[in-house]
Amino acid sequence: MVWRSLRSMRTALILLLVIALASVAGSFIPQRPNSPLRIAQDFREHPLRSRIFDALGLFDVFGSWWFTLLYVLLLVSLGACLFPRTRALIRNARARPQPARELDGFRHFAEIPAGEPPAAAARRAQDLLRRRWFRVNRPEGGAEVAADKGLAREAGSLLFHWSFFLVMIGILVGKGTGFSGFAVITEGQCWVEAEANYDGNLRVGRYFGGDHTGARICVDDFEDTYRQSGIPMDFVTRATLTSGDGGDPTTQEIRLNDPGSVDGLNLYQFAFGWAPELRVRLGERVIAEGPVQFERDPVPEGVSELAVPWHGALRLPTLQPQRALQFSLWPSAAAFVTFRQTLRPGVMMTEAESPILIYEAFEGDLASELRPSFSELDTRGLRAAGDGVIGEGQTISLEDGRTLEGAALRRALEGDELTMSFTGIRQYTVLQVTRDRGLWIMLAAAILILVGLLPALYTSRRRVWVRAEPASGTGGSVLKVGGFALQRTTQFSEEFDRLVRDLRRGTPDRGVDPDRADERVGAP
Amino acid sequence: VSLEGWARISNDAFNVALFGYLAAMVGYFHYLAFRREAVWRVASTVTWLALGAQIVSIVARGLAAERVPWGNLYEYSSMLAALTVASYLVIVEWRAKIRTLGGFVLAFAVLTMAVAVSFLYVGPAPLVPALNSYWIRIHVVAAIVGSALLALGGGVLTSLYLVADRRERAGKAVPPIAGGAAGLDAGLDAGEVTDGDDAPPDLVPDEGGPDPVPRRRGVLPAAATLDRLAYRTIAFAFPIWTFAVIAGAIWAQEAWGRYWGWDPKETWSFIVWVVYAGYLHARSTAGWRGRRAAVIALIGFAALMVNYYVVNTVVDGLHSYSGV
Numbered sequence: 001m002v003w004r005s006l007r008s009m010r011t012a013l014i015l016l017l018v019i020a021l022a023s024v025a026g027s028f029i030p031q032r033p034n035s036p037l038r039i040a041q042d043f044r045e046h047p048l049r050s051r052i053f054d055a056l057g058l059f060d061v062f063g064s065w066w067f068t069l070l071y072v073l074l075l076v077s078l079g080a081c082l083f084p085r086t087r088a089l090i091r092n093a094r095a096r097p098q099p100a101r102e103l104d105g106f107r108h109f110a111e112i113p114a115g116e117p118p119a120a121a122a123r124r125a126q127d128l129l130r131r132r133w134f135r136v137n138r139p140e141g142g143a144e145v146a147a148d149k150g151l152a153r154e155a156g157s158l159l160f161h162w163s164f165f166l167v168m169i170g171i172l173v174g175k176g177t178g179f180s181g182f183a184v185i186t187e188g189q190c191w192v193e194a195e196a197n198y199d200g201n202l203r204v205g206r207y208f209g210g211d212h213t214g215a216r217i218c219v220d221d222f223e224d225t226y227r228q229s230g231i232p233m234d235f236v237t238r239a240t241l242t243s244g245d246g247g248d249p250t251t252q253e254i255r256l257n258d259p260g261s262v263d264g265l266n267l268y269q270f271a272f273g274w275a276p277e278l279r280v281r282l283g284e285r286v287i288a289e290g291p292v293q294f295e296r297d298p299v300p301e302g303v304s305e306l307a308v309p310w311h312g313a314l315r316l317p318t319l320q321p322q323r324a325l326q327f328s329l330w331p332s333a334a335a336f337v338t339f340r341q342t343l344r345p346g347v348m349m350t351e352a353e354s355p356i357l358i359y360e361a362f363e364g365d366l367a368s369e370l371r372p373s374f375s376e377l378d379t380r381g382l383r384a385a386g387d388g389v390i391g392e393g394q395t396i397s398l399e400d401g402r403t404l405e406g407a408a409l410r411r412a413l414e415g416d417e418l419t420m421s422f423t424g425i426r427q428y429t430v431l432q433v434t435r436d437r438g439l440w441i442m443l444a445a446a447i448l449i450l451v452g453l454l455p456a457l458y459t460s461r462r463r464v465w466v467r468a469e470p471a472s473g474t475g476g477s478v479l480k481v482g483g484f485a486l487q488r489t490t491q492f493s494e495e496f497d498r499l500v501r502d503l504r505r506g507t508p509d510r511g512v513d514p515d516r517a518d519e520r521v522g523a524p
Numbered sequence: 525v526s527l528e529g530w531a532r533i534s535n536d537a538f539n540v541a542l543f544g545y546l547a548a549m550v551g552y553f554h555y556l557a558f559r560r561e562a563v564w565r566v567a568s569t570v571t572w573l574a575l576g577a578q579i580v581s582i583v584a585r586g587l588a589a590e591r592v593p594w595g596n597l598y599e600y601s602s603m604l605a606a607l608t609v610a611s612y613l614v615i616v617e618w619r620a621k622i623r624t625l626g627g628f629v630l631a632f633a634v635l636t637m638a639v640a641v642s643f644l645y646v647g648p649a650p651l652v653p654a655l656n657s658y659w660i661r662i663h664v665v666a667a668i669v670g671s672a673l674l675a676l677g678g679g680v681l682t683s684l685y686l687v688a689d690r691r692e693r694a695g696k697a698v699p700p701i702a703g704g705a706a707g708l709d710a711g712l713d714a715g716e717v718t719d720g721d722d723a724p725p726d727l728v729p730d731e732g733g734p735d736p737v738p739r740r741r742g743v744l745p746a747a748a749t750l751d752r753l754a755y756r757t758i759a760f761a762f763p764i765w766t767f768a769v770i771a772g773a774i775w776a777q778e779a780w781g782r783y784w785g786w787d788p789k790e791t792w793s794f795i796v797w798v799v800y801a802g803y804l805h806a807r808s809t810a811g812w813r814g815r816r817a818a819v820i821a822l823i824g825f826a827a828l829m830v831n832y833y834v835v836n837t838v839v840d841g842l843h844s845y846s847g848v
Binding site: 009010012013016017019020023024026027028031033061062180227229231232233234235255256257258259266268270432434436439442443446449450453454458 | 649650652653654656657659759762763766767770773774775777778779780781782783785786787788791792794795798799801802804805806808809811812820827835839
């Protein structure tokens with residue numbers, strides 16, 4: 001009983017519509033995989049509602065158990081429907097078309113006089129139908145012909161529907177055995193594809209065997225270009241890629257819409273940012289040196305994202321007491337000056353022009369940071385220890401913030417003063433690294449879906465019978481022709497008319513006989 | 525001609541097309557009410573001319589922006605209106621020889637264009653890198669063609685079918701107004717879809733039928749005719765929409781590293797697809813044929829409009845860049 005109702009088209013139809021409805025919810029309620037920040041905000045602003053939504057799986061509709069249940073039910077219902085249909089189709093394709101008893105009861109029927117004896121006339125009809133791609137059966141070379149055409153409709157429909165199982169396999173294989181993560185790489189640096197190097201930004205499939213590739217990505221250069229209006233023109237990472245087993249390195253340009261690839265991994269341009277080069281010294285001893293990756297500040301409403309400053313942090317845990325610096329970066333000094341005058345970010349910074357860093361220094365126990373992030377200090381457990389401004393190429397004293405030059409600089413280095421130099425600025429790029437081995441399955445499934453859909457929608461199943469009976473006294477015969485179509489009946493009535501016309505003409509397909517061209521045999 | 529020149533030509537031709545459609549719409553509605561052959565002739569001619577003007581507008585827009593002319597919502601709307609009108613002219617007026625429906629189709633086109641020019645207009649500008657791919661030619665063209673056909677079949681024709689069906693049901697209850705049932709039969713049996721309303725409105729003998737049955741002096745074609753025409757248009761659109769979704773998935777894989785991510789645009793394209801898949805199945809399911817299937821088609825049309833206007837402007841997603 002359950003089985004039968006599961007198999008019915010009504011059930012499938014209702015499941016389809018319910019899935020559509022669930023998707024509506026999934027598109028209007030923010031979804032955890034797409035916008036986790038929105039959900040965190042919702043939890044703060046409407047805790048009760050958010051908890052209810054969360055319990056119902058509405059924050060992750062497409063990953064929720066009930067959505068899975070819906071499409072599994074649909075697939076089961078589909079399979080239950082497809083198995084018997086496929087068996088029937090195979091049976092049908094193997095069997096030969098069967099003769100009918102009464103031909104004049106069919107929707108289309110005609111009687112045609114023929115010059116030759118019945119067997120020869122039937123043979124002619126058989127040839128004609130064959131030439132039109134009908135499957136023809138003339139039992140024992142007799143005067144009866146049964147023909148049909150259009151198995152492609154059912155075959156196409158079955159192919160279309162079965163292909164969705166292939167889609168499921170493609171997803172399972174691809175997502176199950178694959179992974180996707182983000183590689184953050186500064187210009188001039190290299191990154192090796194291994195679990196630890198994703199810094200937690202890695203999602204692996206359930207059946208992923210941990211076989212990271214060890215491929216090496218060295219970023220030679222990142223470039224972002226804009227038009228005058230600030231509309232982005234191009235983002236491109238130029239990288240040298242070496243496969244994990246140490247093959248020859250290749251140089252690739254990775255841009256939006258043009259991914260790179262190495263070792264079966266695809267690399268997508270995802271994001272980018274500034275990385276000022278800093279050097280902190282205690283006397284002449286280098287405490288920290290290198291580019292520090294910065295993040296863009298939140299973009300206020302109505303402001304171009306190119307106009308907002310960037311923030312970053314530098315922690316110095318080896319100092320006693322421990323120290324840390326929180327920075328704000330203005331890639332262009334002119335933009336900072338304008339900001340100080342208007343108190344609103346306005347000038348777009350499409351490239352670095354005498355960048356400046358504004359810093360606040362802190363000291364205390366860095367382990368007291370409760371929510372550390374790479375670009376932001378959690379300063380609640382720390383003491384303020386001065387602030388200041390530093391331009392590119394400058395060195396300052398972190399004791400009192402003064403700019404050190406010439407003799408003062410020499411003295412600071414010879415003594416044991418804590419100094420910081422802003423030696424240059426680079427960019428970093430964020431590449432999305434993905435492995436999906438199911439892509440070919442998905443592509444094959446997509447092609448099969450389309451290939452199946454066309455005959456399923458545009459062809460029709462039709463059957464034709466011809467019976468040759470001896471005509472009284474002449475030695476000739478009478479051809480009785482009957483037929484019907486299950487779909488596209490209007491097209492079939494034209495096809496049937498053409499068939500009858502050609503049978504009547506006796507020598508089919510030798511040009512149109514104008515006298516007979518408009519002769520029609522209508523439906524009874 | 526300079527780039528600004530092309531932009532001006534594009535805008536002027538757009539306005540010519542908009543007012544052309546508006547005038548033709550009035551003409552078609554006049555023909556619907558009074559059946560004056562000459563009025564139809566003028567309305568149809570004006571529609572063709574306005575369509576020509578709109579094609580000029582679209583081509584000029586492409587020349588002004590130096591790229592394909594479907595890079596933002598304004599341009600997309602213009603293409604949608606043009607293709608809806610074009611498919612109406614080919615499918616309904618030329619192939620099916622039905623003349624009375626032009627006003628409704630043009631109303632849709634005029635509305636789409638009016639919204640485009642008043643709320644969605646942006647000047648010609650180059651494509652952002654996210655859109656700069658050859659897939660914009662494949663995915664977006666398929667999406668617009670599919671949308672135009674679904675708007676015609678699932679929107680206009682299906683609504684009119686529901687109206688005609690309602691009238692015929694009402695007519696059947698009152699026997700003296702003959703022809704409701706006869707019209708239905710004629711619609712089912714006729715060779716091509718020529719049994720609409722191209723003949724004079726008063727008593728028309730059934731073509732080749734044994735005894736002339738007076739046909740209902742109907743405003744609209746027979747419900748069965750509209751139903752079949754709507755079905756054919758949707759059946760034509762469905763594989764195209766399927767292809768558009770698949771092409772979008774392939775592009776997403778290439779641009780974002782995943783073929784499907786339940787981005788609002790993807791979700792709503794999926795909803796449209798699912799609803800029309802439901803429609804096609806409903807038509808072959810006992811108890812769902814006819815009005816119920818038509819209601820599903822209308823829901824699909826509503827989903828298409830949500831996908832088009834709401835998702836691009838209100839909901840925040842990866843496709844937002846193509847917006848206003």
